[in-house]
Amino acid sequence: MFESLKKKFSRTSEKLEEELIEEAEAEDNLQEESGSRFSFFSFGKKKEEPKEDENLLPEAEESAEEVVEETKEEKKSRFWNRSDDEEETSEDEEADEESPEEKKSHFWSRNKDEEETSEDEEVEEEKKSRFWNRSGDEEEAFDDEEAEEEKKSHFWSRNKDNDETTEDVSADGEAKGGIFSFVREKTIQEKHVEDILFELEMELLQGDVAMEVATEVVESVKNDLVGKKIKRSNDITEYTFYALQDAVKKIISIEGKSMTEMIEEKKSQGEPLVVMFVGINGTGKTTTIGKLANYYLKKGYTPVIAASDTFRAGAIEQVTHHADNVGVKIIKHQKGSDPAAVAFDAVEHARAQGKELVLIDTAGRMQTNTNLMDEMKKIKRVSKPDLVIFVGDAITGNDATEQARKFNEAIDIDGVILTKADADSKGGASLSIGYVIQKPIMFLGVGQGYDDIMEYDSEWMLNQLFSEDDEGLVEDEA
Known part of the structure; x- marks a missing residue:
C-alpha cells in the first residue's frame, strides 16, 4: 500500500x-x-520492550520444580537402560564374530572402494587446477581494462x-x-x-x-x-x-467529526442521521453503502437504505441485493420515479420506526452533466441530509481529486470515502483529496467484503506512508 x-x-x-x-x-x-x-524507515519505529509474566503463581513455580525433578529421574533411567542395551549389544557382537574368510572378503572390497575414491580425487584436483587457471586469466584481462573515473x-x-x-x-x-x-x-x-x-x-x-x-x-x-x-x-x-x-x-490532517459521533448527537435529539452519497458510476458507491450499513448494524444501530437511483432498474436491484445481504430495510420506488421522493420516504420511515441512520443512494453521474447535478441538488433540498459524502476510487488518482472538487463546487460535500485504498500503490488521491477540497476523508474501502471498510485515521495513514510494511491494514470494527 x-x-x-x-x-x-x-x-x-x-x-x-x-x-x-x-x-x-x-x-x-x-x-x-x-x-x-x-x-530511512527505521526512524520513528517504536521498539517493543519484553513483557514480564506477572501472573506466574506459586503453584506454577512448584509445578515447574516438579517437572525438573521428573526430568532428572527420566535422564537417570535412560542412562541405566542405555548401559543395559550396550551390554546386550556387546554380547551379540561376540556371538556374531566374522570368520577369517569373511574378513578377507571385506578387506578386498574396501581396498577397491579406496582406489575408486582416489581416482575421483584426482579428477577433482584437475577441476580445481582449471578453475584457478581461468581465474588468473580473468584477473589479467581485468587488469588490462581502463579504470572507471571515481565519482565518489x-x-x-x-x-x-x-x-x-x-x-x-x-x-x-x-x-x-x-x-x-x-x-x-x-x-x-x-x-x-x-x-x-x-x-x-x-x-x-x-x-x-x-x-x-x-x-x-x-x-x-x-x-x-x-x-x-x-x-x-x-x-x-x-x-x-x-x-x-x-x-x-x-x-x-483535516479536522472533522466522525459519523459515529454525529449519529450519537442526532440520536440524543430523537432524529436519524441522514447521509447522502454522490459520485460517478463505477467508483463502488452502492457497495460502500452496503458496507456502511453492515458496519453500523454491528455497532448496534439500525440503518435504512433509500434507493434514490431511479434512472436504472439495475441500480435498484443492486442496492436491494446489498440490503438483503446485510439485513437492513430498503425503501424503493419503481424505475423512473422521483428520486427525491424516495429519499424523503426513507427519512420519514426512520423517524417513525426510531432508526438512527438513513443512507441515500443516488445515481452515478459525471460532474460535468449539469442536468443530473441539478437533480442531485433537488434530492439534497428535499431530504435535508446532515452529511453529503463523495465516494471516489483511490486508484484513479488525480481524476478522483478533480471529481471531488467539482462535486464540492456544485453541492458542497462534507466528506470523502475512498474505495480500493488497499490496491492503491501510488497514494496520490489518498494524499491529495482532503487537502484540495479541505474536507476530511471519513472512511477507506480496503477490500471486497462487507467488513472491508475502516474509519479513516490520519495517524494510521501516516504510519502507512512511513513504514516498511502494511501491518494493521484492516482494523477490527466489531
Whole structure:
C-alpha cells in the first residue's frame, strides 16, 4: 500500500545524504567512525520492550520444580537402560564374530572402494587446477581494462555497498557498516536541497499527487531542512525523515467529526442521521453503502437504505441485493420515479420506526452533466441530509481529486470515502483529496467484503506512508 510514495520519500533522503557526503569528501571534511547506519524507515519505529509474566503463581513455580525433578529421574533411567542395551549389544557382537574368510572378503572390497575414491580425487584436483587457471586469466584481462573515473570517495562507495547488502541490515533497520561523520560540522544549505526537492516534486506529480499538494510538501521540507546543522550521516537521514513526515502530516490532517459521533448527537435529539452519497458510476458507491450499513448494524444501530437511483432498474436491484445481504430495510420506488421522493420516504420511515441512520443512494453521474447535478441538488433540498459524502476510487488518482472538487463546487460535500485504498500503490488521491477540497476523508474501502471498510485515521495513514510494511491494514470494527 502506497509503495510508490514510500520509495520517493526514501530516495529523497538518500540523494541528500549523497550530496552532502560528496561535498564533504571534496573538502577533506569526512571521516568514518564505528556505529550502525540507520535506514530511512527505521526512524520513528517504536521498539517493543519484553513483557514480564506477572501472573506466574506459586503453584506454577512448584509445578515447574516438579517437572525438573521428573526430568532428572527420566535422564537417570535412560542412562541405566542405555548401559543395559550396550551390554546386550556387546554380547551379540561376540556371538556374531566374522570368520577369517569373511574378513578377507571385506578387506578386498574396501581396498577397491579406496582406489575408486582416489581416482575421483584426482579428477577433482584437475577441476580445481582449471578453475584457478581461468581465474588468473580473468584477473589479467581485468587488469588490462581502463579504470572507471571515481565519482565518489572510497568511504562512500563502501558504505553504499553495505546498504545494498540485505544480510547486513538488522530487523530495526540498522546496517552493520560504519557511519560517516564530519570533521567540521556542516549546515544544510538551499543549494544542497534545490535540485533534490525539484526531483521530488516531479515524482510526486507523476504519482498522481495534486499540484498544490506536491508544492506544499516540497516547500515545507525545504523550510525544515535548510539551516539544520549535521555532524553524522545518520543526522541527514533522520532530519529528512521527520521533515517529510511533518509535511505530509499537515496535508492529511483535516479536522472533522466522525459519523459515529454525529449519529450519537442526532440520536440524543430523537432524529436519524441522514447521509447522502454522490459520485460517478463505477467508483463502488452502492457497495460502500452496503458496507456502511453492515458496519453500523454491528455497532448496534439500525440503518435504512433509500434507493434514490431511479434512472436504472439495475441500480435498484443492486442496492436491494446489498440490503438483503446485510439485513437492513430498503425503501424503493419503481424505475423512473422521483428520486427525491424516495429519499424523503426513507427519512420519514426512520423517524417513525426510531432508526438512527438513513443512507441515500443516488445515481452515478459525471460532474460535468449539469442536468443530473441539478437533480442531485433537488434530492439534497428535499431530504435535508446532515452529511453529503463523495465516494471516489483511490486508484484513479488525480481524476478522483478533480471529481471531488467539482462535486464540492456544485453541492458542497462534507466528506470523502475512498474505495480500493488497499490496491492503491501510488497514494496520490489518498494524499491529495482532503487537502484540495479541505474536507476530511471519513472512511477507506480496503477490500471486497462487507467488513472491508475502516474509519479513516490520519495517524494510521501516516504510519502507512512511513513504514516498511502494511501491518494493521484492516482494523477490527466489531
